[in-house]
Amino acid sequence: MSLKYAVLAALLEGEASGYELSKTFDVSLANFWPATPQQLYRELEKLAQDGLIQARVVQQERRPNKRMFTLTEAGREDLRAFAATPPRRPTAIRDELLVRIQAMDGVDPGVTRAQIEERLTWARAKLARYERVRERLLDGRSEDEYLGEADRIGPYLTLMGGIGFEEQNVRWCERALTLLERRAALARRG
Template sequence: MALRHAVLAALLDGEYSGYELAKSFDIGVGNFWHASPQQLYTELTRLEKEGLVSGRQVVQEARPNKRLFRVTDSGRTALAEFATAAAKPSVIRDDLLVKVQTADRIGAAPVIAQLEERAAAADAKIDLLHRVLRKMRGDLGEEEFLRRGEAIGGYLTGLRGIAFEEGHRDWCRRSAAVLRERPTARAED
């Protein structure tokens, strides 16, 4: 998936400035696609040149002017075409896995610390996603929201984000515990 599709998907909810998009990206799309604010601004410029988003200038007196972007009909068509394309299998590309693979040969202590940091970060992300999902569904229970909610795509990706973070957290904790108990890790202490 290209960043362009993630940006177009994020803009389906309304009109956003680059700054607002970056903030909403962190909470919503960011749970399955990471991009820096600079990458988002660059992509917005590309998408506007291609006619997939349109931007308008908003003059502000107390602050610098800003541009607001929205998806065009061509952008919706591009997203629809993307949605019909065959999905590629997921892959993991994570430098922490390389470190874990080598931990018992080059030293486990720094890797254990990083695993514990990742587990704590996953807990924080799980809490955030639960809050976002509660806000999305309002007074409705989850199953009722999933049956009757207006736009559930973001909710479903939030559920996937929670499942991912829980699995990642549990793996990090288990891996840290295993590495901590190995003779080579104890010898480093």
């Protein structure tokens, strides 16, 4: 899949500037499809050229003018066709930390622990941010009320996927740190 469909899906929420889309990616889409602002702006240009989104310029007095983007009907059709097509293959984990952990033997255990602790800190921070987004989406409603009333539930379902992913990261980090400590204790005794 290309960034194209993640951008089109983000625009389902309504008109947005490149800056606003960048923030949307940071908060909600980054849990399953990260993108840098530069990648995002390049993709917006390409999508506009392809007629899948439309751009309009908003004049601003004290700041540079900004471009606002919306989905065109062609963009909606392309996105619907994409959503109806099953993925080619299941997701595979590509994680640099796991490669480092695989090769950790012979490395100072403190370095490995520090890397896992850093991942744990990041995972907890993302989890807290996702929970704040969830509270904002629910807006005081129960999950059942939200699911019955919301026009679109895709953002909520993907958010739940991100929460589950970060919860698993936290569990793995905590378990890995426990096992590293246990191994260090056994080495001290032996």
